[in-house]
Amino acid sequence: WDTSWKQSRADGLKAYPIVGTLPHFVKNQHRLIEWSAGVLARCPTYTMSFNFRGLGLAAGVMTANPANVEHVARTNFQNYPKGEFVVSVIEDLLGHGIFNSDGDQWLSQRKAASYEFSKRSMRNFVVRTVRFEIVERLLPLLSRAERDGRTLDVQHVLELFAFDNISRVVFDEDPACLTEEGMAVNGCAAFMRALSDAQSIVMARFMSPVKWAWRVQKLLDMEPERRMRDAVATIHGYVDRVVRERSERGASGLARKDDFLSRFASSGELSDESLRDVVTNFIVAGRDTTSSALTWFFWILSGRPDAEDKIVREIRAVRASSSGIIADAAVLGYEELREMQYLHAAISESMRLYPPVAMDTHCSLREDTLPDGTFVGEGWQVTYSAYAMARLEEIWGPDCEEFRPERWLDEEGVFRPVSMFKYTVFHAGPRMCLGKELAYIQMKSIVACVLERFSFRLVGDQKKKPGLVFSLTLRMEGGLHMQVKKRGALNR
Ligand code: HEM
Numbered sequence: 059w060d061t062s063w064k065q066s067r068a069d070g071l072k073a074y075p076i077v078g079t080l081p082h083f084v085k086n087q088h089r090l091i092e093w094s095a096g097v098l099a100r101c102p103t104y105t106m107s108f109n110f111r112g113l114g115l116a117a118g119v120m121t122a123n124p125a126n127v128e129h130v131a132r133t134n135f136q137n138y139p140k141g142e143f144v145v146s147v148i149e150d151l152l153g154h155g156i157f158n159s160d161g162d163q164w165l166s167q168r169k170a171a172s173y174e175f176s177k178r179s180m181r182n183f184v185v186r187t188v189r190f191e192i193v194e195r196l197l198p199l200l201s202r203a204e205r206d207g208r209t210l211d212v213q214h215v216l217e218l219f220a221f222d223n224i225s226r227v228v229f230d231e232d233p234a235c236l237t238e239e240g241m242a243v244n245g246c247a248a249f250m251r252a253l254s255d256a257q258s259i260v261m262a263r264f265m266s267p268v269k270w271a272w273r274v275q276k277l278l279d280m281e282p283e284r285r286m287r288d289a290v291a292t293i294h295g296y297v298d299r300v301v302r303e304r305s306e307r308g309a310s311g312l313a314r315k316d317d318f319l320s321r322f323a324s325s326g327e328l329s330d331e332s333l334r335d336v337v338t339n340f341i342v343a344g345r346d347t348t349s350s351a352l353t354w355f356f357w358i359l360s361g362r363p364d365a366e367d368k369i370v371r372e373i374r375a376v377r378a379s380s381s382g383i384i385a386d387a388a389v390l391g392y393e394e395l396r397e398m399q400y401l402h403a404a405i406s407e408s409m410r411l412y413p414p415v416a417m418d419t420h421c422s423l424r425e426d427t428l429p430d431g432t433f434v435g436e437g438w439q440v441t442y443s444a445y446a447m448a449r450l451e452e453i454w455g456p457d458c459e460e461f462r463p464e465r466w467l468d469e470e471g472v473f474r475p476v477s478m479f480k481y482t483v484f485h486a487g488p489r490m491c492l493g494k495e496l497a498y499i500q501m502k503s504i505v506a507c508v509l510e511r512f513s514f515r516l517v518g519d520q521k522k523k524p525g526l527v528f529s530l531t532l533r534m535e536g537g538l539h540m541q542v543k544k545r546g547a548l549n550r
Pocket residue numbers: 156157168171340343344347348351413414415418482483484485488489490491492493494496497
């Protein structure tokens with residue numbers, strides 16, 4: 059009986075003859091985030107390699123090592139573009155938008171977008187749109203649910219909120235999805251379903267150890283690729299209409315100017331197809347990240363009344379210290395939100411444990427060696443896992459698995475950021491997230507305005523940790539079902 063194939067590997071995975079560690083990847087592909095986090099935590103440098111090229115499949119490295127992340131995201135950035143594999147997998151959904159391009163194609167979009175994001179007018183516009191959606195839609199919806207004793211799927215509500223909001227920021231249109239009429243009339247339901255479907259199917263393409271399997275399914279019009287084709291048609295149909303109507307308004311001199319589409323279109327240099335990519339990329343960036351972050355946040359908070367209490371106290375303290383008109387306003391102002399250090403810490407902490415973008419993959423152009431000595435071959439995938447990094451004692455200490463907003467605060471209670479190579483939630487280096495500030499404005503506004511007036515109770519098994527849906531962003535399996543209650547005077 060030959061046992062020589064049972065090599066002792068750094069990742070502790072049993073390697074089989076011919077197929078190596080492939081069976082582990084196949085067996086765990088539906089729970090890759092959690093499985094790989096466990097494996098990486100056991101590796102001496104929190105990095106594992108796989109090479110199935112002999113079988114005509116992929117090779118790559120997965121890491122949770124901050125030094126490796128810094129190397130890939132910044133120091134040797136030029137060697138780690140998204141690469142042909144990543145771009146081709148997402149191309150039918152995101153085209154060659156900012157998320158899904160490299161080189162000059164990416165750089166020109168990055169420059170244009172950075173310029174727009176840096177403008178105060180953009181920030182003010184976002185503050186206004188968030189305020190509108192909270193006051194006109196979210197708070198009335200919660201009041202109705204409270205009055206009728208109706209259970210809400212908070213994840214769904216947050217996705218509708220984020221979609222309404224990002225639609226106004228990106229193309230100044232209000233689909234009003236968070237209203238019952240909007241859902242029925244404006245095609246929201248179909249569009250939202252298509253977006254979620256497309257993202258899950260893209261992720262399934264990524265996860266398959268047989269990297270070309272989806273191409274065969276697509277060629278033969280098999281599931282899930284048939285569903286993908288329909289989803290992409292729905293998304294593109296919607297976005298093409300938005301671009302066409304903007305161009306008609308432009309031709310008759312009626313185009314608005316605050317939204318992203320107008321800002322990009324005004325140069326006159328982009329084709330309709332490029333403008334479609336701009337819109338689709340920003341919708342995905344804006345809808346799914348903030349809604350994912352807040353879904354996990356509200357779930358965590360439901361088991362941590364102590365943290366909720368601190369947030370409510372902070373809201374009241376900030377209200378009390380701000381003067382007259384602002385203190386009476388339904389929504390907290392930008393300056394008031396900035397003062398909310400504990401809330402900032404609590405949201406950051408919940409995203410640490412449940413990062414909306416749990417893993418990020420790039421491809422190597424040339425052979426390389428990572429700082430921990432791991433070899434990277436030419437054309438290998440290099441993936442870092444923010445989810446795994448959050449669960450490493452070496453980075454966050456022995457309480458790494460615990461939700462502890464205080465780890466972000468100094469003695470004066472002021473938020474203290476950590477290195478972006480340890481906290482990779484917004485990525486790091488030249489491709490770092492451009493929407494971070496806007497995302498915090500939106501998330502803090504929602505949490506502050508909602509918790510000031512309401513409290514939530516989980517419906518169902520409260521102790522059970524919800525399943526993770528493996529999509530481009532981290533969704534909660536089955537949604538987040540909660541009952542809404544008015545926050546009583548006693549708590550005030
Ligand atoms: C909690 C909210 C958010 C999180 C956690 C987040 C996270 C990330 C991450 C991890 C990346 C890198 C993705 C990759 O390499 O594929 C990224 C990129 C990006 N994000 Fe965000 N994001 C958030 C919200 C937003 C919002 C609201 C916007 C815009 C309205 C936005 C705009 C962008 C853009 C434009 C990029 C592309 C940067 C580039 O490739 O140069 N993000 N974000």
